[in-house]
Amino acid sequence: MRRGIWGVAVCLLIPAGMGLADDAATLAQQCVTCHGAEGEAIPPLAGLPEADVTAALLAYRAGERPDALMQVVAKRLSDDEIAALAAYFEGLGP
Amino acid sequence: MRESISLSRRQLLALSGAALLPAPMVMAQGRPRVVVIGGGAGGATVARYLAKDSGGAIEVVLVEPAHRYDSCFFSNIALGGFWEFSALGHGYDGLAGVQLVQDWATGVDRDARRVALGGGGSVSYDRLVIAPGIDFVEGAVPGWDVASQQAMPHAYKGGSQIRVLKAQIEAMREGGTFALIAPPNPYRCPPGPYERASMVAHLLTQSNPTAKILIVDPKESFAKQALFEEGWQNHYPGMITRIGPDFGADTVEVRPETMELVIDGEVEAVDVCNVIPAQQAGMIAAQAGLTDETGWAPVRPEDMRSRLDEAVTVLGDAAAQGDMPKSAFAANSQAKVVAHALRAELTGGTAPAPRYLNTCWSLIAAHDGVRVGATYAPAEGKITALDSFVSQPGESAERRRQTWLESVDWYRAISADIFGSSSS
Ligand SMILES: Cc1cc2nc3c(=O)[nH]c(=O)nc-3n(C[C@H](O)[C@H](O)[C@H](O)COP(=O)(O)OP(=O)(O)OC[C@H]3O[C@@H](n4cnc5c(N)ncnc54)[C@H](O)[C@@H]3O)c2cc1C
Numbered sequence: 001m002r003r004g005i006w007g008v009a010v011c012l013l014i015p016a017g018m019g020l021a022d023d024a025a026t027l028a029q030q031c032v033t034c035h036g037a038e039g040e041a042i043p044p045l046a047g048l049p050e051a052d053v054t055a056a057l058l059a060y061r062a063g064e065r066p067d068a069l070m071q072v073v074a075k076r077l078s079d080d081e082i083a084a085l086a087a088y089f090e091g092l093g094p
Numbered sequence: 095m096r097e098s099i100s101l102s103r104r105q106l107l108a109l110s111g112a113a114l115l116p117a118p119m120v121m122a123q124g125r126p127r128v129v130v131i132g133g134g135a136g137g138a139t140v141a142r143y144l145a146k147d148s149g150g151a152i153e154v155v156l157v158e159p160a161h162r163y164d165s166c167f168f169s170n171i172a173l174g175g176f177w178e179f180s181a182l183g184h185g186y187d188g189l190a191g192v193q194l195v196q197d198w199a200t201g202v203d204r205d206a207r208r209v210a211l212g213g214g215g216s217v218s219y220d221r222l223v224i225a226p227g228i229d230f231v232e233g234a235v236p237g238w239d240v241a242s243q244q245a246m247p248h249a250y251k252g253g254s255q256i257r258v259l260k261a262q263i264e265a266m267r268e269g270g271t272f273a274l275i276a277p278p279n280p281y282r283c284p285p286g287p288y289e290r291a292s293m294v295a296h297l298l299t300q301s302n303p304t305a306k307i308l309i310v311d312p313k314e315s316f317a318k319q320a321l322f323e324e325g326w327q328n329h330y331p332g333m334i335t336r337i338g339p340d341f342g343a344d345t346v347e348v349r350p351e352t353m354e355l356v357i358d359g360e361v362e363a364v365d366v367c368n369v370i371p372a373q374q375a376g377m378i379a380a381q382a383g384l385t386d387e388t389g390w391a392p393v394r395p396e397d398m399r400s401r402l403d404e405a406v407t408v409l410g411d412a413a414a415q416g417d418m419p420k421s422a423f424a425a426n427s428q429a430k431v432v433a434h435a436l437r438a439e440l441t442g443g444t445a446p447a448p449r450y451l452n453t454c455w456s457l458i459a460a461h462d463g464v465r466v467g468a469t470y471a472p473a474e475g476k477i478t479a480l481d482s483f484v485s486q487p488g489e490s491a492e493r494r495r496q497t498w499l500e501s502v503d504w505y506r507a508i509s510a511d512i513f514g515s516s517s518s
Contacts, residue, residue, distance in 0.1 A: 026434070026446055027446075029143070029430050030427075030430070030449060030451060032507060032511050033423065033426055033427065033451070033504070033507060033508050033511055034453075034500075034503065034504050034507050034508075035507060036503065036506050036507030036510055036511075037507075037510065037515070038503075038506070039503035039506070039507065040499050040502075040503060041496050041497075041499035041500040041502075041503050042500055042503040042504065042507070068483035068484075069453060069465065069467060069483055071483070072467070072468065072469050072480075072481040072482070072483055073451065073469070075469070075481055076449060076469055076480070076481075
């Protein structure tokens with residue numbers, strides 16, 4: 001199929017690491033609609049300690065930390081995704 | 095491994111350049127071109143993410159006539175006096191790597207893969223994204239057309255209409271009537287008309303407390319109804335009346351010259367009349383032949399691709415996708431899925447499984463915010479709601495204040511996400 005050949009052709013021009021994966025940066029695109037560079041009620045995530053983000057997301061997912069909104073967001077994250085997001089956001093810190 | 099890839103790369107490029115890439119411009123430049131029509135919540139997000147994440151491998155062209163986007167989202171908040179109107183404006187200078195064509199798209203030749211421009215030129219595409227928002231259905235409210243929008247504003251498509259509406263509210267006679275004609279489903283921002291009524295009530299309570307608000311609604315029920323009705327009772331007792339189809343609200347007629355409504359044969363004089371007509375996909379989607387009998391553009395839930403043309407994606411308000419409401423949040427969420435799908439198709443790799451999300455916040459009175467939202471995924475041939483949440487009647491004032499503050503943080507975050515951080 002045309003799409004396949006063309007896709008491969010152009011893909012190889014891109015430096016390694018630019019490929020699409022279900023990686024942390026891609027997952028984090030969902031979060032930045034609400035979590036910006038500043039915020040009172042929706043705290044910025046960049047630079048938060050990895051352990052805190054992990055703990056918060058696990059608690060939302062388990063329904064142990066209240067917030068109906070973050071609970072539905074966390075519900076569809078796997079353990080691996082939570083770990084990847086937590087590491088990613090800590091890495092964005094100063 | 096590396097050698098063999100670079101070898102086959104040359105071969106494949108030769109092959110694709112000669113045989114596979116349709117447009118001469120694209121062959122010359124050796125990279126696929128995505129043209130995006132409409133620089134709103136959906137279109138600007140797609141353009142920005144494609145340019146940002148493809149590392150230059152995709153040429154991104156954004157066709158948008160305005161040099162500044164005035165958001166509908168939060169326009170009710172500005173109407174209520176909580177924000178300045180100027181805070182709703184965003185420029186396009188933050189869209190790094192995107193070529194901006196400041197013009198209207200006036201037609202799409204899907205066989206030639208070419209978009210005609212108002213200024214006379216045209217631009218060819220390998221993939222087209224159409225995100226034109228909404229247009230009104232002509233004749234939906236008898237007596238009203240776009241030429242009446244100064245007398246009876248809609249204030250539902252951005253631009254200066256919201257200021258016109260505010261000036262009319264301020265000039266209203268003491269004890270006058272503000273009428274709001276609500277649209278039938280589906281329309282952009284399901285709670286929008288009711289948040290609008292709330293913000294008008296907030297203004298009138300201060301400046302003209304004996305004034306009345308009449309909502310003429312063709313629908314039996316509406317979004318967050320229990321929350322709005324509770325809030326109206328608490329904050330604006332006796333000010334807001336809503337009539338539904340039982341009382342003829344579905345056949346209302348207006349007379350802009352005399353500022354009258356005709357409901358069930360009865361003539362009603364009003365002082366301000368906010369007409370929000372029935373809606374359909376922005377005209378360019380119909381001109382491109384991508385809408386169906388409903389007036390909206392049917393798309394596949396996996397990637398928002400048109401069901402009528404593989405090379406075209408339609409997203410945001412214009413798309414008929416299933417369960418997601420027509421909101422800026424939804425358009426932005428869909429745009430990220432679209433950017434993944436187009437990058438995977440055009441530059442290789444696998445797109446992640448699509449995950450959609452929406453939240454709509456509304457303000458009922460000062461510090462009294464409510465929210466509704468859900469996660470979504472493709473299922474049964476449409477975008478289908480998974481888990482949802484909604485504010486509850488009787489919540490504490492502190493919870494409601496927190497919800498309002500969330501909406502402010504969301505506005506800032508999503509604006510930066512749509513337009514890039516240098517948006518102003
Ligand atoms: C009063 C009100 C309150 C709202 N509040 C919220 C809210 O709180 N939260 C929320 O998420 N959503 C809210 N919305 C809904 C939100 O504004 C829309 O759902 C959102 O803007 C849809 O995005 P879009 O990209 O589909 O269209 P738009 O944002 O409308 O963008 C369409 C763009 O396409 C351009 N365009 C159209 N035709 C052409 C053409 N032929 N050629 C080139 N360019 C073209 C237009 O100029 C425009 O810039 C609200 C809407 C209203 C009216």
